[in-house]
Amino acid sequence: MQKIHVWSDYVCPFCLIADELIERAISGRSDVEVVHHAHELRPYPMPTLRPEEPYLPDIWARAVYPMARRHQVPMTLPSISPQPYTAAAFRGSLYAADQGVAHAYHRRVMTAFFQEDRDIGNRETLADLAADVGLDTAGYLSALDDDTYALRHRVALEESVHQGIQVVPTIVIGSRRIEGVATEDMIVRALDDHTTRSVA
Template structure:
């Protein structure tokens, strides 16, 4: 029986890319299932942010870039303006998840936006990224253009609402222990170990020998 980590994220949140490193380090060597969950920070028709605006410039200067330097993670504020909506990207995530590539897709989308500056709101860009992962391009594109995974995405958003998710990243450990924001590796590791169904012990011998 493994620990279940659910991580709510959005592809236009830089802290979600930064969170991947401590999460990966915290679960290393443990029986942990990591499931990435969708959350739209700004859903249509609400306006998205512009990278040239004061808000994003300030947040990146004060928080994102200093944290990224400390962590050794390459990241830059994309020039795409205004920032893309992520509904289509998340519908594509549902498609990738159904095909066993949800985790790889999630990682590729975050890197595409924050390391390559690609417009992940564009169907053709998304199709190219999906094809890189080995997903059938024509079928993937068709799924997005027809809205075939719209209901699955809406159900995922409803689940986020049920868990009162308001910020990303948000991590739930076995549905109980909650961590909001980029986690501290050691603290997250301790929380995961506390949730394991058996104690972690080092090498030892018992009274009946080794």
């Protein structure tokens, strides 16, 4: 089983575009697993961004929307202000991983924020999204308050530092490391190259 390791944050629009392109690149390939890793762009107590201030509308107009249109990924600048912290969503992702639905959970949280304008910093919203992928709501909410999951999330962030992650998304396939959004062709080539080296 080949693995695509992706470091991302739920409030990174380029990460959603990367996710969509990865999904397309691995469509029909049962030998590939996508493993998501946490990287908080603005961990608490660092202030998060506000969509009514100039930066977000400008970067979306100049970079996000053009790339999203080019790759046919529907998305809209979320209106939630300030943007949510993502630590709770990441703790929930660890619970989802324990239940075998890590990838589905990741995708659900990401699309909820950028395609449905839902507040993924809100516990009730997160619980609803968890239920959408088949998770037990009570168990999920308990995990958000569980010190064990908080510790595991801190360890994941430390691993991000250890890996030298400075850009999200960062995609690692075998020995190939791609910082930023990778096209479908780039992902397929990296997978094929990794397969060839493994066989050799």
